[in-house]
Amino acid sequence: MKRPAHKPGAEKRRFAPDTIFTFTVGEESVQLLDFLIRCMPDHKRTNIKELLKYDQVMVNGAVEHQFNAELHPGDEVKVNITRAFVTFYNRRVQLVYEDDDIIVINKGYGLLSMGNDKIKEGTAYSIVRDYLKDKDPRNKLFIVHRLDQHTSGLMIMAKSVEAKEKLQFNWNNMVRQRQYVCVVEGKLDPAEGEVRSYLAENSQYLVYSTDNPEEGKLAVTNYRTIKSANGYTLAEVELETGRKNQIRVHMHDLKHSIAGDRRYRAKTSPIHRLALHARTITFIHPITRRLMNFSTPIPPSFLSMVK
Numbered sequence: 001m002k003r004p005a006h007k008p009g010a011e012k013r014r015f016a017p018d019t020i021f022t023f024t025v026g027e028e029s030v031q032l033l034d035f036l037i038r039c040m041p042d043h044k045r046t047n048i049k050e051l052l053k054y055d056q057v058m059v060n061g062a063v064e065h066q067f068n069a070e071l072h073p074g075d076e077v078k079v080n081i082t083r084a085f086v087t088f089y090n091r092r093v094q095l096v097y098e099d100d101d102i103i104v105i106n107k108g109y110g111l112l113s114m115g116n117d118k119i120k121e122g123t124a125y126s127i128v129r130d131y132l133k134d135k136d137p138r139n140k141l142f143i144v145h146r147l148d149q150h151t152s153g154l155m156i157m158a159k160s161v162e163a164k165e166k167l168q169f170n171w172n173n174m175v176r177q178r179q180y181v182c183v184v185e186g187k188l189d190p191a192e193g194e195v196r197s198y199l200a201e202n203s204q205y206l207v208y209s210t211d212n213p214e215e216g217k218l219a220v221t222n223y224r225t226i227k228s229a230n231g232y233t234l235a236e237v238e239l240e241t242g243r244k245n246q247i248r249v250h251m252h253d254l255k256h257s258i259a260g261d262r263r264y265r266a267k268t269s270p271i272h273r274l275a276l277h278a279r280t281i282t283f284i285h286p287i288t289r290r291l292m293n294f295s296t297p298i299p300p301s302f303l304s305m306v307k
Helices: 032-040 046-052 124-135 159-171 246-253 300-305
Strands: 019-022 057-059 076-080 093-098 104-105 152-158 175-185 192-201 206-211 217-229 234-241 278-283 290-295
Touching: 019 032, 032 057, 032 076, 032 234, 057 124, 093 124, 093 290, 104 124, 124 206, 175 246, 175 300, 192 246, 206 246, 217 246, 234 246, 234 300
Parallel strands: 152 278
Antiparallel strands: 019 076, 057 076, 093 104, 104 152, 175 234, 175 278, 192 206, 192 217, 217 234, 278 290
């Protein structure tokens, strides 16, 4: 007698995708409940109210509970008949943008971009990956670029191999602007300028500047003072190249280390973190070819240092 492959009741269930209806608001504004009743004539009013109550209705990408929420022409309404929409929440990672191909996040400081030999979970990558897997176990996630563990700010991730490869192989052409803000020790003089050097890395993984093009890779950093006060300067920094620790090394070369950067000889750490934040990124979408532009506010703790 042939034995079953699994114990009764323990068979692996095949994943069934959610049933999601998508509606677009027409030329007139309307309240949400009235709109859903009109679009879903096979559902009773009480059933639709339950969908609203249990996180199964989304307006323009955000879960909506209010039956009298005002909808405007062009608004997109999604209804998940199967279950509540999977929403993203994490104290250290903010989901800024998501579509079928890419995700843009705002990574908190102190968080690894992706795992290493010692740490696999609790990284920006694993947090976003788990969110996508909750939506559909078949979903995938790929790292496009990284931020230093102690740098906060905007990061792009890809949801397909095609999007990942197009961004990585054409990074210099597709990424039009990368702007950071940092707080450095002392007053920058001149107030704005360019730093150009070749960056190399020693056996202790410390990146340093050299004038020898055969020893390192060219790195170009442009900076502009926003405000100076209290012995610190808040500066806007724009990268022409994207080398490891580039801004940290170049600020150290100017003898104005970033506050909190003990590795590059900072003397102070008033906000108990590296005062470096990836504020703005502008790039060509790898699939749609649309110009994408994302920006975050200057961290309040940075502003507090130069009040």
